[in-house]
Amino acid sequence: MVQIVIDSNKCLGEGICRAVCPKGGRIYKIVELDGKRLAVVMDESSCLGCKLCMTRCPHDAIRIDFKKRSRFRDVEF
Ligand code: SF4
Numbered sequence: 001m002v003q004i005v006i007d008s009n010k011c012l013g014e015g016i017c018r019a020v021c022p023k024g025g026r027i028y029k030i031v032e033l034d035g036k037r038l039a040v041v042m043d044e045s046s047c048l049g050c051k052l053c054m055t056r057c058p059h060d061a062i063r064i065d066f067k068k069r070s071r072f073r074d075v076e077f
Contacts, residue, residue: 002047003065006039010061013037017053017062028053 004027017039018028023046028039039061047064054062 001067002044002049003067004041004044004047004053005063005065006041007061007063008038010059011038012059012061013039015039016056016058020052020056022048022050022052024053 013030013032013036015028015030018024018030021027026043026046027041029042031038031040049064049066051064054064
């Protein structure tokens with residue numbers, strides 16, 4: 001399972017993440033919040049974990065975390 005973390009202090013809402021992501025239209029949406037443009041994640045479950053968004057963001061605003069699954073059913077760590 002992948003978790004996409006956007007640092008709203010760094011993100012300028014340029015939409016590079018949405019443009020480079022193979023599932024961009026499904027995952028990222030660019031919104032305007034209090035006069036500031038920002039990328040928000042709509043559907044994390046569609047993420048392929050390729051890290052393209054993370055490596056292409058010029059502001060280092062995206063982190064992709066891979067959650068490991070334990071051997072115990074339904075338990076994440
Ligand atoms: S890791 Fe890849 S698939 Fe996932 S949001 Fe980033 S660009 Fe899209």
